[in-house]
Amino acid sequence: MRLAALTLFHIRLPLQQPFATSRGVLSAREAILLRLQGEGLEAWGECSAGSVPGYTPETLVAAWDWYQALARRWLGQVLPHPADFIAAQAEALRRQPMAVAGWEMALWDAWGQVHGQSLAALLGARRPKVTAGVVMGVKPSHAALCAQAQAYLRQGYRRLKIKIKPGYDVQPVAALRACLPAGFPLQVDANGAYTSVQADELLRLDAFSLQMIEQPFSSTDWEAHRALQARLDTPLCLDEGFQTPAQAAAALQAGVCRAINVKPARLGGLTMALEVVRVAKACCPQALLWVGGMLETGLGRAASLALAALDAFALPPDISASARYYPQDVITVPFCLDAQGALTVPSAPGLGVRVDWDNLQRFTLRKLEFRA
Numbered sequence: 001m002r003l004a005a006l007t008l009f010h011i012r013l014p015l016q017q018p019f020a021t022s023r024g025v026l027s028a029r030e031a032i033l034l035r036l037q038g039e040g041l042e043a044w045g046e047c048s049a050g051s052v053p054g055y056t057p058e059t060l061v062a063a064w065d066w067y068q069a070l071a072r073r074w075l076g077q078v079l080p081h082p083a084d085f086i087a088a089q090a091e092a093l094r095r096q097p098m099a100v101a102g103w104e105m106a107l108w109d110a111w112g113q114v115h116g117q118s119l120a121a122l123l124g125a126r127r128p129k130v131t132a133g134v135v136m137g138v139k140p141s142h143a144a145l146c147a148q149a150q151a152y153l154r155q156g157y158r159r160l161k162i163k164i165k166p167g168y169d170v171q172p173v174a175a176l177r178a179c180l181p182a183g184f185p186l187q188v189d190a191n192g193a194y195t196s197v198q199a200d201e202l203l204r205l206d207a208f209s210l211q212m213i214e215q216p217f218s219s220t221d222w223e224a225h226r227a228l229q230a231r232l233d234t235p236l237c238l239d240e241g242f243q244t245p246a247q248a249a250a251a252l253q254a255g256v257c258r259a260i261n262v263k264p265a266r267l268g269g270l271t272m273a274l275e276v277v278r279v280a281k282a283c284c285p286q287a288l289l290w291v292g293g294m295l296e297t298g299l300g301r302a303a304s305l306a307l308a309a310l311d312a313f314a315l316p317p318d319i320s321a322s323a324r325y326y327p328q329d330v331i332t333v334p335f336c337l338d339a340q341g342a343l344t345v346p347s348a349p350g351l352g353v354r355v356d357w358d359n360l361q362r363f364t365l366r367k368l369e370f371r372a
């Protein structure tokens with residue numbers, strides 16, 4: 001596709017309910033949506049960077065500037081295959097992987113539409129449906145936690161994850177184990193809130209048959225993870241704690257973790273996510289791989305779902321129905337759970353979803369357009 005126009009949309013999408021993690025409370029999600037147009041087609045990407053540094057140092061402001069540079073570079077040119085684009089982005093991948101991921105997602109959408117193939121098919125995914133997982137933020141009481149968990153079960157979710165932090169770990173997990181069906185798949189995520197001196201508190205979580213404990217320590221503290229994993233039956237999972245495919249393999253080989261959260265936005269996009277899967281499976285066939293989320297809109301959700309449909313991902317992803325996070329999404333047909341608690345992987349060419357213009361315009365803070 002020859003790029004005739006690029007439009008950037010900085011959006012702010014209100015959340016269904018405030019989302020609390022060990023890092024703070026979020027009441028709306030900002031993102032940049034980018035639209036590439038050419039040859040009668042339009043392709044979409046999403047940048048999930050934060051409005052301020054937090055989960056990672058990257059911000060939407062930096063991505064907004066970088067996309068303007070990409071517009072100058074690519075307007076009037078034939079867009080490359082996403083993997084070829086990524087091969088030339090070594091520095092940007094280090095500096096702003098979420099911005100890279102947003103542009104690369106639009107390239108996949110364009111490539112799929114030009115060649116009449118769904119994104120899932122392009123990635124090599126075969127499963128038509130993916131069992132959904134749901135994440136719960138920190139709740140004010142155990143009663144509220146259990147009520148919310150049971151509501152999600154009634155909606156059909158088959159795996160729960162809760163955010164934990166020091167002082168909010170063993171007790172909420174015990175409360176959930178008491179109110180959920182025996183053996184219900186449950187995992188926890190600390191977003192690096194613990195230090196190694198608090199390792200004994202995390203050891204107590206071994207009694208609850210959790211699927212995994214995600215990123216208990218700082219992203220740079222591999223040694224604390226390795227030491228805890230050696231004492232723990234529950235698999236530890238790295239999320240923020242690795243950035244590249246080589247680091248994922250090194251962490252698994254060194255016993256730093258047994259599970260890897262493959263989050264395309266954080267890794268620089270789908271090409272890099274595929275590479276993480278390839279190297280992790282090559283070095284450690286037993287590694288538990290699964291797809292994480294960044295509270296994506298329906299556009300990013302469609303891309304993540306296509307990835308999560310790969311056979312390599314044995315565990316449910318952090319991909320929920322649109323309504324879990326957003327009362328109104330930017331796509332015309334929101335993602336909904338079926339009777340088995342699964343989401344249907346889009347099968348139309350490219351991302352396979354369409355933008356709801358009324359909603360997009362309602363939630364756009366600023367817009368910038370470039371034409372060849």
Ligand code: MG
Nearest residue numbers: 189214215239
């Ligand atoms: Mg995480």
